[in-house]
Amino acid sequence: MGAYITRRLLQAIPTLFGITVISFFLMLAAPGDPVTMITFKPNADPASVEKLRRQLGLDQPALVQYVYWLIGNDWVHIDVDGDGEGDIYGTRKGILRGDFGQSLQHKRSVGGLIVERIPATLQLTVTALLIGYVIGIPVGVLSAVRPRSWFDQFARVFSVIGNAVPAFWLGLLMIMLFSVRLGLLPMAGMQSVTGPRDADFDLMDRVRHMIMPVSVLAFGTIASISRFMRTEVIEIMGQDYIRTAHAKGLRGGSVLWRHAVRNALIPVATFIGPALGGLLSGAVIIEQIFSWPGMGRLVINGVFQRDYPLVMASVVVGAVLFILGGAAVGCPLWLG
Amino acid sequence: MSTTAPLQNATLGAPVELDQRKIRTLWQNAFRHIVRDRLTMAALTVLVVLTLICFLAPPVVENVLGVDVNRTKVLDKFRLPGDGYALGTDHLGRDQLIRLLYGGRISLSIAYAASLMTIVIATSIGIVAGFFGGKVDDIIIWFINTLTSIPSIFLLLIASTIWSPSPEVLIVLLALLGWMGTCRLVRGEVITIKEREYIQAAHAVGAPAWRIMWNHIFPNVLSIVIISLAIDAGVLILVESGLSFLGLGVQPPTPTWGNMLTNSRSYFVTGPHLVVLPGLLITITVLCFYLIGDGFRDALDPRSHH
Numbered sequence: 001m002g003a004y005i006t007r008r009l010l011q012a013i014p015t016l017f018g019i020t021v022i023s024f025f026l027m028l029a030a031p032g033d034p035v036t037m038i039t040f041k042p043n044a045d046p047a048s049v050e051k052l053r054r055q056l057g058l059d060q061p062a063l064v065q066y067v068y069w070l071i072g073n074d075w076v077h078i079d080v081d082g083d084g085e086g087d088i089y090g091t092r093k094g095i096l097r098g099d100f101g102q103s104l105q106h107k108r109s110v111g112g113l114i115v116e117r118i119p120a121t122l123q124l125t126v127t128a129l130l131i132g133y134v135i136g137i138p139v140g141v142l143s144a145v146r147p148r149s150w151f152d153q154f155a156r157v158f159s160v161i162g163n164a165v166p167a168f169w170l171g172l173l174m175i176m177l178f179s180v181r182l183g184l185l186p187m188a189g190m191q192s193v194t195g196p197r198d199a200d201f202d203l204m205d206r207v208r209h210m211i212m213p214v215s216v217l218a219f220g221t222i223a224s225i226s227r228f229m230r231t232e233v234i235e236i237m238g239q240d241y242i243r244t245a246h247a248k249g250l251r252g253g254s255v256l257w258r259h260a261v262r263n264a265l266i267p268v269a270t271f272i273g274p275a276l277g278g279l280l281s282g283a284v285i286i287e288q289i290f291s292w293p294g295m296g297r298l299v300i301n302g303v304f305q306r307d308y309p310l311v312m313a314s315v316v317v318g319a320v321l322f323i324l325g326g327a328a329v330g331c332p333l334w335l336g
Numbered sequence: 337m338s339t340t341a342p343l344q345n346a347t348l349g350a351p352v353e354l355d356q357r358k359i360r361t362l363w364q365n366a367f368r369h370i371v372r373d374r375l376t377m378a379a380l381t382v383l384v385v386l387t388l389i390c391f392l393a394p395p396v397v398e399n400v401l402g403v404d405v406n407r408t409k410v411l412d413k414f415r416l417p418g419d420g421y422a423l424g425t426d427h428l429g430r431d432q433l434i435r436l437l438y439g440g441r442i443s444l445s446i447a448y449a450a451s452l453m454t455i456v457i458a459t460s461i462g463i464v465a466g467f468f469g470g471k472v473d474d475i476i477i478w479f480i481n482t483l484t485s486i487p488s489i490f491l492l493l494i495a496s497t498i499w500s501p502s503p504e505v506l507i508v509l510l511a512l513l514g515w516m517g518t519c520r521l522v523r524g525e526v527i528t529i530k531e532r533e534y535i536q537a538a539h540a541v542g543a544p545a546w547r548i549m550w551n552h553i554f555p556n557v558l559s560i561v562i563i564s565l566a567i568d569a570g571v572l573i574l575v576e577s578g579l580s581f582l583g584l585g586v587q588p589p590t591p592t593w594g595n596m597l598t599n600s601r602s603y604f605v606t607g608p609h610l611v612v613l614p615g616l617l618i619t620i621t622v623l624c625f626y627l628i629g630d631g632f633r634d635a636l637d638p639r640s641h642h
Contacts, residue, residue, distance in 0.1 A: 018482030022491075030498045160630075164622040166574050168581050169615030172600055176611055180604040281489040285578055289601075300582065303493045311494055319485045 008327040019319045020095070023312040024066050030308055055080050057090065069101075070094050100313035105305045110313040113298060118317075120190060121294035124286065125279040127214045132221025132275065137268070139222065140229025141261055147234060155226055162223025167282050171216045171289040178212065185211055188291035213290045217282055221275055228271060232264035273326035280318060362559075362636070369635035376631025383624040386617075390440035397434055417609050424609045427599070432610065436617060439591035444621070446507055446576050446592075451569035453511035458518035459561050463549050465519070466526025473523075480516045488513060492575065496584040503586055506579075510572055518564040525557050559636035563629050570625030577618050593618045 035053050053059050055078060057068050068076070072094030077086025093099035100110035143152040179187035186192060186209050191202065236242065237260050245255045284296035291297070295314060302310040360368070370376055415425040417432075424432045465476040483491075495509050529535065530553065538548045573593075579585035580594030588595055596614040603610045 014478055015482050015485050018478065019486055022482065022486070026491075026494050026498065030494075160623060160626055161619070164570065164574075164626055165619050166577055166581075166594075166615060166622075168578060169597065169611075169618065172597065172611050172615070175601075176604045176608060277484075277487055281487040284487070284489045284493070285582065288582060299490065299493065303497050303584070306497065311490075315486055315490045315494070318487045318490055322485050322487065 005327065012323045012327070015323065016316075016320070019316060020070060021066070023315045024069055025062070027308045027312045028062055028065070030306070051080055054078060055088075068092060068094065071096050072099060095313070095316060100316075101309040103302070103307055103310045105302065105307040105310065110310050113310065114295060114313060114317050117293065117295045117298050118321075120292060121280070121283055121287070121296060124210070124213055124217060124292060124294060125276060125283050127210065128217035128221055128279055129272065129276060131214065131218040132225050133268075133272075135218070136222045136225025137229050137261075137265070139226035140268075141233055141256070141264075143226065143230040144233035144237065145256065152230075155230070159223035159227045162219050165219070167216050167220060168285045168289055170219065171212065171286060174212045174216065175289070185209075187212075190293055209290075213286050213292055216286055217279055220282065221279065224275065225268065225271070229264060229268050232267055233260050236260045236263050273322070276325045277322045280322065366559075366632075366635040370631055373631050373634065375627055376635075379624040379627035379631070382620065383628065386440065386621065386624075387444055390437050390444055393434075393437045394441055397437070416607075424607065426596075426607065426610055427603065432613065435591045435596060436593070436613060439593045439596055439614065440617060440621075442503055442586060442590060442592045443573060443576060443594070443618075446503055446510070446586075447569045447573045447621075447625075450507045450510040450514070450572045450576075451565055453507065454515045454568050454572070455518060455561055455565050457511060458515040458564070459522050459554070459557065461515070462519040462522025463526050463553055463557065466523040467530055467545065467549050467553060469527070476519075476523075480519060483513070484516050488575075489578070492579060493582075493584060496579060500587070501585060503590075506576065506585055510575060514568065514572065514575070518561075518568060521560055521564065522557050525560055526553055529553055529556050559632075563632045563636065566625050566629035566632055570622040570629070573618060573622050573625070 035049055035056070035058065057065055057073055057076075057078070060068070068090070069092075072092045073090030074093060076090050078088055078090055079085060080087045092101065098111055100114070102108065103110045103113055106113060139155050143149075143155045146152060175187045178185045190206065190209055192205050192209075233256075237256075242255060242259055245259050246252075250258075283292075283294060284299060286292065287294045287296035288300055295318070299311060299314045301307075302314065370380075417424040426432055426435065461476060465473045491513050492509065495513065496506070499505050499509065501509060535548060535552055538552055543551075576585055577592065577594030577597075580592045581597050583595070583598055585594055586592045588598070593614045597611065600611040600614075
């Protein structure tokens with residue numbers, strides 16, 4: 001177990017290194033001078049702008065800036081006034097020590113902002129993932145048991161459409177139908193703000209807010225999982241050990257569930273990683289449509305406001321979540 | 337079954353019959369399979385018709401009818417379909433049908449061009465990685481793993497803010513960020529192909545690497561490439577419409593199916609047709625691409641022939 005986790009984490013290091021390089025150099029390529037974004041004055045005193053630039057390390061070559069971003073600059077003696085002598089030490093700790101810098105837009109630590117938003121995003125994606133598996137697996141098994149039956153045909157149509165419908169459009173249609181026309185479900189946000197006790201957590205209220213965004217996200221997941229499960233079960237049902245089980249006199253149901261489905265679940269379970277990645281991407285748009293205060297909305301606002309430290313940190317955090325998710329999925333499989 | 341029939345005919349002294357059972361190549365077989373596959377043919381027809389209409393209608397609209405796609409008519413805003421306009425008008429009184437056709441031209445061009453470009457990148461890198469293996473393969477796989485570990489929409493969002501995209505730039509961005517999946521498939525296939533005897537034979541007669549890759553390996557991954565081309569085009573329509581919907585893809589007033597939905601939240605009451613129609617066209621197009629991809633897969637996979 002320990003060896004497995006260590007190996008997975010070691011394997012992730014080159015990938016993570018690549019991710020930081022890509023994020024950083026995209027940030028560098030981005031238009032707009034961070035200093036003008038901070039001072040926000042076109043006619044700021046050039047001398048103090050220059051000072052700020054040196055203090056932030058923006059006068060350094062790209063590679064040095066990358067190193068500062070990665071491991072911080074609190075060990076560097078910065079020459080702020082340009083007289084060739086170091087004046088102060090840097091204040092940044094670098095992303096490796098958990099310091100993602102300050103958000104230009106919110107004037108707060110980016111790490112804090114992201115940590116606040118992650119639970120909301122996970123609430124949507126993990127729920128959608130669970131629903132996707134809970135519905136997708138039985139649907140896939142039932143389709144596999146009777147290929148080309150009406151149920152299988154229906155499931156096929158459903159899954160092809162489920163993969164072809166743009167999630168954001170499905171979201172819009174649901175809002176139009178269930179919120180605007182029928183007035184059944186809240187159209188946006190995470191909780192109602194009209195009640196007298198807004199601050200309290202109300203489970204039913206939260207569930208009502210989650211129904212639409214989670215359904216939209218889960219729709220595509222159910223579609224993929226059920227097809228995947230169907231293919232796996234059909235393939236396994238043709239294997240020799242299934243024939244052996246039948247020959248031993250086991251009943252059909254027992255062969256299906258104890259032999260075929262259990263083995264089919266292994267490859268389907270490894271799909272959790274990619275599925276979660278897809279859901280994280282999908283959540284970006286879904287959060288925007290349903291005004292869900294998660295990471296996706298934070299990132300999109302950051303992109304529109306050109307808040308690069310925030311956006312880059314989100315990329316790194318998103319990728320780490322994705323990699324850790326993949327490793328976590330592998331654990332029980334490796335144990336089994 | 338099929339092997340005995342010509343023999344019998346031959347023994348009956350009818351050699352002409354032999355010619356009627358010509359040996360068909362994989363491609364001829366695939367073609368026959370697709371022509372008989374009604375669902376795939378239906379999807380192909382819909383797609384071809386939709387593409388033709390979207391590409392041919394705009395010049396007709398401009399030159400023959402003399403209508404400007406961006407012409408606004410405040411008095412006619414939020415007309416419902418049928419009310420003087422076949423598919424109604426939007427919040428500025430622009431003809432929705434014409435905008436859908438123009439939008440389709442942009443969305444479909446992006447999908448076709450970007451999927452072609454994706455496939456070219458994916459196939460060439462995949463063949464090189466699979467064929468050479470070793471260090472080259474390690475580096476390429478590392479790069480693919482890195483890119484695929486980042487939720488793809490994040491990269492697209494950033495890239496499209498940095499280079500605020502025209503349709504041409506968007507095509508390049510989508511291709512540069514979307515080739516990894518197909519590349520993995522191609523590489524996997526190449527790794528098995530390169531162990532075959534005919535590749536060994538080509539090595540033995542001293543064929544240069546590029547010729548083996550182009551003449552012997554490429555034709556054998558072509559079926560994967562064609563299937564991926566259709567599927568990728570569908571995915572790219574979805575990605576482009578999502579980006580444009582967020583306001584980060586093709587910029588208005590140039591219509592695309594995605595950015596026609598950008599402000600649709602405000603039309604839930606006044607113009608439901610403005611919400612329904614663009615999305616419906618996206619869905620239909622993507623569905624067609626997926627069905628065609630599926631059809632190609634069935635046709636090109638020899639094991640699926642019954």
